[in-house]
Amino acid sequence: MPVFFYAFAAVSVIGAIALVCFRNPVSSAISMVGSFVGLAALFIGLNAYFVGIIQILVYAGAIMVLFLFIIMLLDLKAPSAFKRSSPLILVGGLIIPFSFVIQLSTVLSEVRGGDPKALPLQDAAESFYDHERDPDNQSEIYNSLQKKSLPDVNLIGLTLFGHKGDNASIRTPGYNFPLQIIGVLLLVATVGVVALSLKRKQSKSGGPES
């Protein structure tokens, strides 16, 4: 329904503008949460339930809460007055939105008009038919595609965790290894943060520990 699209797109855009315009950091953080919720609703409108919900769960529910926590804990105040910005910042601030506008216009020129058609989900089900299994014991992906609902959770699972060549009849890009590497990358970042924060505490020393 286009009504919902425009409503949630408006929520998202207004939230993003409010984020920049508010002087109070807490107001900015809350409007960013509103923007994320609107964005999640847009994902859900595209049948991508999993991505939409994860958007709320991770960004709105965890990361922004931590932002808010830090803002409150440090008691950040709104800056009393903005400094005169240098012309260099102004040029940068013009170039980046300009490149985005060019990108957007290129994308929009590619979009064809007309009503969107329903996805041929039942035809897609055939490519997930597993010949080694019984007809009534097929995978969750096959069953829900047959019922004309998009099994986005299972498909993401298959894409991220499936091994290449696990099963001849089900094709997966086999992103398992890159996923593990990214996981290690995040772990490295976490360990690095812990190491840095510990080091600073020791160098300060003096008083009892936190």
Place this chain on the structure above:
Amino acid sequence: MDLAFIIASAIKIFGFTFLVVLPLVAYSTYAERRVSAVLQDRVGPNRVGIPTTLFGFKKDLKFFGLIQPLADGIKGLLKEDFTPAHVRKSFYWMAPAFTAAPAFISLCVVPFGSAVTIFGYEVKMVIADIGVGPLFIFAIASLSVYGITLAGWASNSKYPFFGGVRSCAQMISYEIALGLSLIPVLLFFGKLNLSDIVAYQASNGWLLLPLWNESGTLIHEGYWQNSSQQWLLLLPMGISFFVFTTSIFAETNRMPFDLPECETELVGGYHTEYSSMKFALFFMGEYAAMIVGSALIVTVFFGGWSLGFGLDSSLLQTAEGNWKWYAGFIHMGAFLAKTVAFIIFFIWVRWTVPRFRYDQLMKLGWVVFFELALFNIFLAALIMAAPHIGILNTFLFGLPALIIIALLMFFITKANEIKRKAKVT
């Protein structure tokens, strides 16, 4: 999206929210006071009824005080709504709504009955039948952190701020244990749709009580031989249930973990500066969150709307396997009864267990529950992926791993404590 769907959804939203959940919120406050009275050998509120003496009758109708929540509601609405001068106004007004709204929204994915056929149109007894049920509840429930945190910050005074910051840290910490503890359950079901999860439990036995199977018989001969895995899975599922239920207590800020509003330390916690209906909204939000928690526990671990013990298929199904026309209503009753039982359990725990200290709470969340949930995922995956190694071998691998992890965690925390003490002295 046809008209019948929209009408059915509107009726479900209105009926479920306003005729079931809101009265349930009101009467859980009443239940809280009566149950606490029973536990403390008092009487509790048993007077408020219909004041028929005003109309010339000789006696008031008391109804065991069942009108009490109504009187409380009217009192909340009629009291002076006082806004202190030192608060941050807009956030002060927004915070109660941010607390109450997420709890009510997240109820929309909980299936509260089997499908009912009306005028040949099958209506599923769930408001939003989406494929990411538990994740949706976690996502929306995680938004309720903002309410309490903003309430504490907007009050602009010392103790509410402590309450807000405490609740922020507490809810983030226990969300991790909450999410991880449900993973073994989702591994077992292989899907995230709560309606499907309940339907599976109705025919194959509840997750924590797998006593019957598809044919509806309680226990038959081949059952014990084929389903050893099912019985073995009770161990990880039991751990899941334990961690999940305890984390729900922390997420809803209920008694053993109600540090954000700890009266002995923080006056009234995050809602110290609030009065009348705004305070009542915090109250309602807490009880609504408790109802969501109970409903989720019932849905995932105790078969949701199903009667259980094979009664669903023997009593309520026709020969072709369809539900009889009254089955949906019996299932709604069963779901309500189970949820109310869990609400009473929540209340019982509140008046039995003393409050934790804040550092104990954090240590419990990060050291015990986080590791227990992680280990539990490993255990459940081992049992499910390798059924051929047998019960004995699973225990031979699993138990030493559990002991080693437990000892490791114990020593790490002990070492930390010793270091801290050495630094202080």
